Amino acid sequence: MKADLVALRVQGLRKHFGRPAVDGLDLTVQRGELYALLGPNGAGKTTTLRMITGLLAPDAGTIEVLGHDLARAPGAAKMTMAYLPDEPMLYGKLKPYEYLEFVAGLWGLRAEDAAPRAHELLDWLGLRQHAHELTEGFSRGMKQKLALAGALIHAPELLILDEPLTGLDAAAARQVKDLLLSHVAGGGAVILTTHILEVAEQLAQRIGIISHGRLIAEGTLAELRERTQGASLEDVFLQLTKA
Amino acid sequence: MRPVPGSAAWLLLHELRLAWYGAMKRGAAGRQAPGAGPVALFALTWLGLHGLGWLLAGEVDGAPTRDPRILLAVSVALLTGVTFMLSGAIKASVLALFERGDLDLLLSSPLPPYSIFTVRLAGVAANTAAVYLFFLAPLAHGALLRGQWHWLAIYPVAIGAAVLCACAAMLLTLGLVRWLGARHTRVVAQLIGVLAGAALLIASQLHAYLGRDGRDWQSLVVMPAPGSLVWLPARAVLGEPWPLLALAALAATVFILTAQRTHRFFAHGLQLAASHGNAGASNKARPAPRPRFGRGLSMTVVVKEWRLIARDPHLVSQVLLQVLYLLPLCFIIFRHDDARLPAIGAGLTLLASSLTGALAWIALSAEDAPDLLRLAPASIRAIRRAKLMAAVMPVLALLGLPLLWLIASSPLPGLIVCLTTLGAVLGAGLIVFWCGRPGLRSDFKGRGKGGFVMNMFELLNTLAWGALAWLLPAVALGQLPDAAGLGAGAALLVAILTLGLAWLTRPRT
Numbered sequence: 067m068k069a070d071l072v073a074l075r076v077q078g079l080r081k082h083f084g085r086p087a088v089d090g091l092d093l094t095v096q097r098g099e100l101y102a103l104l105g106p107n108g109a110g111k112t113t114t115l116r117m118i119t120g121l122l123a124p125d126a127g128t129i130e131v132l133g134h135d136l137a138r139a140p141g142a143a144k145m146t147m148a149y150l151p152d153e154p155m156l157y158g159k160l161k162p163y164e165y166l167e168f169v170a171g172l173w174g175l176r177a178e179d180a181a182p183r184a185h186e187l188l189d190w191l192g193l194r195q196h197a198h199e200l201t202e203g204f205s206r207g208m209k210q211k212l213a214l215a216g217a218l219i220h221a222p223e224l225l226i227l228d229e230p231l232t233g234l235d236a237a238a239a240r241q242v243k244d245l246l247l248s249h250v251a252g253g254g255a256v257i258l259t260t261h262i263l264e265v266a267e268q269l270a271q272r273i274g275i276i277s278h279g280r281l282i283a284e285g286t287l288a289e290l291r292e293r294t295q296g297a298s299l300e301d302v303f304l305q306l307t308k309a
Numbered sequence: 310m311r312p313v314p315g316s317a318a319w320l321l322l323h324e325l326r327l328a329w330y331g332a333m334k335r336g337a338a339g340r341q342a343p344g345a346g347p348v349a350l351f352a353l354t355w356l357g358l359h360g361l362g363w364l365l366a367g368e369v370d371g372a373p374t375r376d377p378r379i380l381l382a383v384s385v386a387l388l389t390g391v392t393f394m395l396s397g398a399i400k401a402s403v404l405a406l407f408e409r410g411d412l413d414l415l416l417s418s419p420l421p422p423y424s425i426f427t428v429r430l431a432g433v434a435a436n437t438a439a440v441y442l443f444f445l446a447p448l449a450h451g452a453l454l455r456g457q458w459h460w461l462a463i464y465p466v467a468i469g470a471a472v473l474c475a476c477a478a479m480l481l482t483l484g485l486v487r488w489l490g491a492r493h494t495r496v497v498a499q500l501i502g503v504l505a506g507a508a509l510l511i512a513s514q515l516h517a518y519l520g521r522d523g524r525d526w527q528s529l530v531v532m533p534a535p536g537s538l539v540w541l542p543a544r545a546v547l548g549e550p551w552p553l554l555a556l557a558a559l560a561a562t563v564f565i566l567t568a569q570r571t572h573r574f575f576a577h578g579l580q581l582a583a584s585h586g587n588a589g590a591s592n593k594a595r596p597a598p599r600p601r602f603g604r605g606l607s608m609t610v611v612v613k614e615w616r617l618i619a620r621d622p623h624l625v626s627q628v629l630l631q632v633l634y635l636l637p638l639c640f641i642i643f644r645h646d647d648a649r650l651p652a653i654g655a656g657l658t659l660l661a662s663s664l665t666g667a668l669a670w671i672a673l674s675a676e677d678a679p680d681l682l683r684l685a686p687a688s689i690r691a692i693r694r695a696k697l698m699a700a701v702m703p704v705l706a707l708l709g710l711p712l713l714w715l716i717a718s719s720p721l722p723g724l725i726v727c728l729t730t731l732g733a734v735l736g737a738g739l740i741v742f743w744c745g746r747p748g749l750r751s752d753f754k755g756r757g758k759g760g761f762v763m764n765m766f767e768l769l770n771t772l773a774w775g776a777l778a779w780l781l782p783a784v785a786l787g788q789l790p791d792a793a794g795l796g797a798g799a800a801l802l803v804a805i806l807t808l809g810l811a812w813l814t815r816p817r818t
Binding site: 119140142144145155156159160163166168171174176180184 | 600601602603604605606608609610612613616617620621677678680681682683684685686687688692
């Protein structure tokens with residue numbers, strides 16, 4: 067595996083919250099790849115993503131994002147990635163453009179880059195007509211869309227998404243899926259968690275299944291099916307996580 | 310005897326049980342149930358109020374109840390109380406109608422909407438009356454020990470006033486919700502409470518101000534005759550039977566009419582509230598907003614903090630309550646009395662410290678999206694410094710004018726007050742910067758429960774700089790002996806030590 071093709075490399079990642087939440091996790095995501103991390107509730111998916119984004123310090127292990135060691139050069143690593151948690155990180159008393167202004171300021175974007183990108187994202191997500199409204203009045207789906215716009219405003223190469231389709235209507239979910247596919251087609255990388263197995267089945271090049279903080283299976287859908295003789299990803303998932 | 314399930318009495322019992330749980334939860338500060346300490350404190354306070362009632366009854370025994378001055382004082386107190394009651398009743402109405410989230414369940418049950426609305430109305434009245442009776446009933450009991458039965462009028466007056474306020478609040482709430490949306494209605498309720506407090510403070514200061522100039526404030530008021538209907542509420546408070554009966558009849562009639570005439574509007578109002586959840590944020594075509602990107606990190610953070618604070622009227626009203634304390638200072642300033650200058654300095658310094666502490670807590674500790682900030686490549690220290698600036702700048706802007714006035718009228722003491730104010734502002738901001746714990750904006754009022762150590766530091770900082778602002782100008786004006794400079798030195802030492810301790814005990818992450 068060529069080093070310059072690696073978007074994310076996680077080695078020996080551990081985190082204990084009284085009991086092991088993540089227990090010696092190794093995984094790699096390539097550029098141009100969409101990696102789906104699946105697992106039952108409490109398996110350690112969100113904890114893993116929060117460590118990858120630098121929100122949570124690991125007890126042990128290393129994380130490398132597009133060649134930047136997260137522990138040694140967090141600023142450089144953060145410039146190249148974006149995180150969309152399952153609960154959107156918004157300010158109820160800000161309007162959509164104001165929120166994007168703030169996020170662009172945090173990432174140090176120049177006005178000439180940020181302004182057209184903000185217009186484009188709000189147009190694309192259908193939020194332009196709500197530009198005068200405070201986000202506290204938005205529906206769950208609209209909030210998720212705005213958070214996605216905030217995550218994309220600095221054109222990150224690695225997208226880290228925790229349940230990205232939660233609360234989205236069918237049209238918006240389709241938009242997000244198309245975006246993810248075009249992102250990886252353009253050489254970007256995506257790691258996402260989802261409980262909707264069809265999403266992983268449709269989009270992911272590789273799937274990792276995590277249980278009790280350990281990666282218990284990894285591979286393409288075909289490889290996982292072959293390993294378990296399962297007919298669908300659901301069969302594979304249930305078979306692997308039952309034990 | 311237990312009421313029949315599904316009856317109005319059964320629903321009322323359910324309502325009262327929820328109110329009781331709510332009161333217990335408030336007392337428990339987030340825990341499941343209040344501890345023995347708070348319960349004992351409540352019990353002692355209640356017993357203490359009985360003693361106060363007994364003493365008070367002794368003081369006013371035999372006072373002429375038809376004296377217009379007494380009637381005026383009672384009327385003003387009643388009006389103030391009713392204003393606060395109305396504010397509380399609106400908040401209770403918003404909660405009961407739109408925020409508790411159980412009305413869909415109730416309205417989908419076979420219970421008639423009329424019963425549901427009537428019980429909700431009674432619940433709001435009971436909730437409102439309970440708070441006031443907790444404090445006022447012991448006064449009546451204390452007076453009863455002296456054989457003054459007429460003080461028992463507190464019960465019907467409080468309940469009657471609560472019923473009238475509940476009806477007015479329910480009607481106002483339904484109307485406001487239709488017009489503004491449920492969220493803004495709550496803010497209006499809080500503003501009514503703040504305005505009532507402000508009016509009370511201004512009235513008290515006006516009285517003192519006019520009194521000093523030798524004018525009799527009562528000469529400004531046209532006093533109606535003792536038999537006038539204007540005095541009826543006050544006479545009811547003083548225990549006269551006919552006014553009491555009139556108040557009770559009025560409350561009962563208004564309650565019945567409100568329940569009968571409004572219950573249809575109630576269901577309609579709920580549907581409107583559901584469909585206009587974001588009322589006030591109109592979707593009408595407007596010119597496209599002109600966002601301003603590229604402000605730089607510090608200004609981006611400062612602007613964001615100011616926007617969040619300015620758009621939260623509830624928070625603003627709570628912060629501005631502290632500014633109300635400026636009003637007595639204004640009355641002193643306008644009297645051009647040099648002897649009062651140290652008091653003005655101390656007042657301004659205390660206010661500066663307290664306001665900065667409040668704003669710094671909002672900006673630094675009550676961050677809505679802390680993860681977003683930690684995800685950003687920007688330095689967290691730089692972001693927090695910008696937040697501190699966002700908290701400090703409005704305070705300096707607000708106090709700039711009075712400080713300039715002080716310097717112009719008495720240069721040396723004015724400059725000293727400027728320095729103490731600056732010290733207090735920086736100290737209060739840095740204490741929150743170093744020791745503030747994360748909290749929610751909605752917990753602003755209860756932020757003191759979150760960090761005892763930080764609160765102690767804030768208090769010491771405020772008192773030390775306040776003492777400096779009092780002592781130094783007084784020494785400079787020759788109002789105090791030079792030896793008072795020792796006291797000022799001690800205050801400065803406390804201020805510096807407090808900051809040093811705050812820095813040493815800051816959490817290291």
